[in-house]
Amino acid sequence: MKKRTCISLFSGGLDSLLAVKFMEKLGYKVIPVFFETPFFEAGNALEIAKLNGIALQVVDVFEEYLPVLQNPRYGYGKNLNPCIDCHGFMFRTAGKLLEEWQADFLISGEVLGQRPMSQRKDAMNAVGKLSEVKDLLVRPLSQKLLADTLPIREGWVDKNEMLSIQGRGRHRQLELAREFGIVDFQSPGGGCKLTDVKYSRRLRDLLTHSQISLANIRFLKYGRHFRLNEQTKLVVGRHKQDNEHLSLLADTEIVVRAVNIHGPLGIIIKGDIPTLEEIMLAAQIVLRYNNSVGSEADIAWGENFSLNNIIRINKLDEEKVAEFMI
Ligand code: SF4
Structure with a gap:
């Protein structure tokens, strides 16, 4: 019988690797796909x-993913991770690629009962429902325990060849990894910020202040973050690498740093031009993290490559700084 083609959601985790390898071994053509956002970048998955x-x-699915992040039907996990909606979204997005990529169905490495929130049977059903392609999903590692879907009913996939792994233990998966010669994989849930x-916490702050944009999200990975007022926030580098990253990311944002003295860089994030009062407050906070100066110093500010304005400023008290920290 002609073997069909499937698209596989791929995270770089062991289960997604196993699903790909397992289906390939059975003779299916598998197209693994990684849906990238700034919250889950493709680097590690590509390497693995x-x-x-x-x-x-x-x-890249950033634009399409934002509404899922902002308003998940099944809520968030422990942090800002909308796992059920996120999975549903990924399947839905993969489903839209079926025709273009000339594939017949979708697979994933989900294992029944493996993770408390996203892989219980009811959660898996919710994912299926959200995905709008529920009937096209096959989960090779647990499919023997799950309801038959179109690829099984139509005989594209032989249910008897599927596996019946369930639960949190990893024994069977590790055994299969050895069998398939899998050399490296990402830890479960690893890589998703x-x-x-x-x-x-930082992302929630952007959401509640309606400051979600790709540019603002890119800053979240680096430095210390401060909320100065409803419209304005500040990022301060913690070390040389942070300063370098922040400097590369800064575009039209106002940059603040001590004059002729090594130390942290501050980036003021505001949709608009910051007021002098906001710049002075930012400068005071930046100075607090500069161990090379005493209680006051000259601070330069301006756009990244032209810090033409100089002000003399005092360090802000530690307790006061803490009040602004996100
Ligand atoms: S952990 Fe996975 S499923 Fe959950 S939000 Fe992150 S990428 Fe989505």
């Missing part, structure tokens, strides 16, 4: 795919 001889497709406490 390459190490394991997998040609990974990467598709939406599961990180600190990152989620």
Whole structure:
């Protein structure tokens, strides 16, 4: 019988690697895809795919993903991770690629009962419902335990060849990894910043202040973050690498730093031009993290490559600085 083609959601985690390898071994053509956002970047997955001889497709979905993040029907996990909606979205997006990529159905490495929130049977059903392609999904690692979908009913996939893994243990998966010669993989949930406490706090701050944009999100990975007022926030580099990243990201934002003294860079983020009062407050905070100066110093500010304005400023008290921290 002619083997069909499937699109596989690929995260770089062991289960997604196993699903690809397992279906390939059965003779299916598998097209693994990674849907990239600034919250889950493709770098690691690409590396892991390459190490394991997998040609990974990467598709940027940031714009389409934002509404899912902002208003998930099934809510968030521990942090700002809308896992059920996120999975549903990924399947839905993969479903839209079926025709273009000449594939027949979708697979994923989900294992029944493996993770408390996203992979219980009811959660898997919710994912299926949200995906709008529920009937086209096959989960090879657990499919023997799940309801038959179109690829099984039509005989494109032989249910008897599927697996019946369930639960949180990893024994069977590790055994299969050895069998398939899998050399490296990402830890479960690893790589998604939406599961990180600190990152989620910063992102939530952007959401509640209606400051979500790709540019603002890119700053979230670096430095210390401060909310100065409803419209204005500040990012301060913690070390040389942070300063370098921040400097590269800064475009029209106002940059603040001590004159002729090494130390942190501050980036003021506001949709508009910051007021002198806001710049002075930012400068005071930046100075607080500069150990090379005493209680006051000259601070230069302006756009990234032209810090033409100079003000003399005092360090802000530590307790006061803490009040602004996000
Ligand atoms: S961990 Fe992140 S990428 Fe994975 S399902 Fe949850 S929100 Fe989506």
